[in-house]
Amino acid sequence: MQILHFLFVVLMTMRRKNMEVKTSGQLYSKLFYIDTAILCCVVLAMTVFFFTSTRNRFLEQNLKYMGMMSESADSYLKETSDIAEYIHEDLYKSSMELNDALHYLTDGPADYQQYRLDTYFDSKISEYKGIEAFFLDAFQAYQSLSRIMFYSYERGMVTEYTRDGKSYKRFADKVFLKRVESGDLVEENCFFYLKEIRDPINMQVKGCMLLGFESGKFESIRQYYSRAELAVFNDAGTVVFDSNGNYKASEIMEAEDAGTLESFLGAYVEQSQTGRYHTISYLEKRLASAVPMPVILMILLVGLGALALGETFVRYHLKRLEQRLDRILDGMIKVMEGDLKVRIPSNRNGDELDVISSYFNEMCINLEEHINKRYLAEIEQKNAEMAALQSQINPHFLYNTLEAVRMMAICNGDREVGKMLYSLAVTFRAQIKEADVITLAQELHYSKKYIELFEFRYPGQFQMLMECPEEYLQIPVIKFVLQPIIENYFIHGIRMKETDNFIRISVEKEKEEVKIVVEDNGIGMTETELAVKNRELAENFMEKQASIGIANVNRRLKAVYGKGYGIHMEARPGGGLRVILRFRPQEAPAGEGCRDREN
Template sequence: MEKTEKKSPKQLYNKLLFIYTAVIACVVLALMIYFTTSMRRRYLENNLEFLQMAHEEAVAYVENCSNAADYLHEELYNSNMELKDVLHYLSDSTEEYQKYRLDSFSQYYLLDYHGIEDFSASAFEMYPSLIRLAFVSYEKGDLTAYTGGQGVYHTDDGKETLENIRSGDLAQEGEFSFLKEVRDPNTMQSMGAMIVTFGADRFRTIRSSYELSELVVYNENGTMIYDSAGELPAEELETARGAHQLETKLKAYVQTSNPDKLNVISYLKKIEAARMPFGRWVMIFAVGVAAFFVSECLVNWYLRRVSTRLDRILDGMTKVMGGDLTARLDAPNNGDELDVIALHFNEMCEKLDLHIQKSYLAEIEQKNAEMAALQSQINPHFLYNTLEAIRMKAICNGDQEVGKMLYSMAVTFRSQLKEADVITLAQELHYSKKYMELFEYRYPKQFQSGVDCPLEYMQVPIIKFVLQPIIENYFIHGIRMRDNDNFIRIMVEKRGGDFAIIVEDNGRGMTEEEIAEKNRQLRENKMDKTKSIGIANVNRRIKAVYGSRYGLELENVKTGGLRVILTYRPQEGESDEESNDRGR
């Protein structure tokens, strides 16, 4: 026989060290990738949130400016004095306008006159973002612009402004305006216009608060008001937005809005959206490398300990292979599987001789049991053949009743000898009927029996010898020997997919407490060997074959007596032929 090569624990140590190193490297790399991806996703989510916030702030600024222009226009009409002053300013010549103001002072003795200048000054006080408030006369064609602290600008030539009004383009780089018509409330004639202009500095402030987000504002005429990046002209942006290709054109995440005929576009470059600072990369790499080296040191220390212990186990096994059953291993209390192996190894060596002896003894006992089983079959066969001989002798002598009794007895014995473990309901009911006929001969005219089973259930398989112990229990404990109206009947029902065999009698019955206790024992599959074990044995066989949910259950009958209900479900593929094959 070829000698087996002894393998050193160092071989296992090297293999495990390589495997664990590879596993640690993969785990650390996976964690680094996970944390990098997670952090980049977090940066992306934060930057997209900042983009949304920047866009909302820009849109809110435009809407606030629009609301401010509406409010100033409304306030002008709420002040009758200021409105009349503005109307005269727009329609009268300079001399006529001055005369109107002097007449108003002298006629109404007004000490606090409010005119166009006061209205403009109030507007700049209320709205610091307002950079210009201009009034244009449609009749005269002149323009007067108030610029807050920088004074008043007036020109008689407002053609350019009127042309811008007609084209609807009042914006220019760094500012945007809202046009409000000024009409005479009496005639509803449009006398001129009030142009409310706001600066774009607020957009610049918003852009500086969200550095990665770019902001573009332009009007419907394509005039650029503010562009933080200067990447594309307004015409190209509008064309791409109309074709739903703005994200592709800018290669960015885009937010667009159109408040009060101004286009507000906020975008975040995709290449910048998830970019992680260099310091984060260094931190993740440093943590990953540190985790790898710490894990490697711990694994190396642990594997060296395991290698030493495995060396001792291999030495012990080598001794046992050489026939030394006195070899023992140290089993320190490390609490791992190697301790268990050492303990089991020692137990194995201690009990090996006993196991060998028991193996020989078990083989001898098995042969003895086979002989006993063979002898146990000889006596029933001999009795069955003897009963058949006596029955034929009785029939030949003309004693038909004794012949019938012997036939019933012979059928009962044959059912126990020749049939397989699983038979049909028809066979089980036939043997039960023959068994009850024996008692009819024994107790003539004292009881009646009956069997009720639909024809379609006759071929349903069932394990044999389950009804005879129940019937026997009735004749031992239930029959009333002094009465002649005793009966016992067997019925078969189908309940869903289960079958129920009901054995009902009118015997002495049991008390409710006795039935409850007996049913408890049947459910728990217990057997009281001090009492009759026939029903308990049937219940145990049913549960063993068909499952714990099946078995026997006892009930009292209202008219007196006892009802035993046997429930089971035939197993799939089970048939009488298959059962007979198993019984051979």
């Protein structure tokens, strides 16, 4: 902006030398093109920045989802592994069911049935619990358990149990035996855990249980995190689940062993292992940070909107500068023609053109003073007379006038106006006539009158509560500490569309310290805003240009009572704000109370 102003000043000088040139269109065009180029570069940089940030955000989100998918798949494997372990342990906890299983694995059908009958009669139980009941209970207890196969090493018999309570027997073939030996326990939509069954007396292995679980759960997990791919396979290289299908399990295992899995897949990879099962979650790098087309279009539209808005602002700003320059030049022409009363508006923008305008106005004033000394003396005399008249309107006169207007309103039957004027008069008198230190009763009284003024402004929209024990009323306090807090609530905190607003002022005392709590259920402040405001209050920070308010009251409290006192703000439970004023009272001033003094 300094360069722009310098160029305009140079142009003004040129026009002063050549007054026939009245337009600045050429300079306007140059500055417009330069600003447009800069604006395009800024918008382009912002668009690239937002696009890059969006890509990074999508990458971070997709990697997070991939990790969550890997955790879910691994959690399912751990859950099924634990279930298989629980079932195996439960079998050993019941001697009847374990013995039934051992006889089923070693005895022929006739001997097994004879064992069951003998056990039933000898134990004199109402219900015999064999291996079928045990497996049926397991199916009912674990919904993810889909199949159970019972394999006898001695008999070579495989018995399969399903959730409907049915069982199917067959002799083990070579393929089955090879899969059991290699641990390749995967079938369509099902994967198994092998649990050997030993005789607890001699610890000989009699057979095994193959506990099968649904592999369709992995498809549900993968669909929830759709961008990433999921592959589950066992140590033998047999696939349990593969959402992609473009890679062989053996190739993935080779790359995993070589430590080149990420480069082989060209993706970000999460891998884990539970027992004999491996989980590979991967997200292709070209898709990991891909931004959806609607998001790209939205970024471009926002960029174009920012460019259009910025272009409008540039045109408007340059037009204003051109108009201000023309006003200065027109003023110079009028002075050259002998008109010393011309004035150019200044002190509106605080830039160099305002400085030039101000100097130009001072020059005209000085010239006019030298020419019109007699008239100026007469004007000064009249100004002195006016100042003398104004000095007669003092605060006492204004207060008495308000009191006279109030009495007239009451006499005319308008008690509401009289009440409002009384509250205004009491508030006005408190600010100009009371001592610097008053009693707490007086401060609460004046605050109540001040709040009554807002009752006229916001009728029926809020309630006011004041709570102060009688023994605290004569505590001395510096005046004018509550009114700024109350005013802050009505300016910034009250909810204009609601009628259940309230403001409560209560007084508490802890040892030698007095606390005045101003509490409301208004808009309140965020935790960040409260932290910043409390830090400023603790550091006794107040902007030079700020009006009288919370910071001013805080500074006065610290100046009178010490740095350990002042104002603290906190959020009110249920919404709103609590402003706490802390001070340590000194001796109360003699002869002051909460009643109004007569004039």
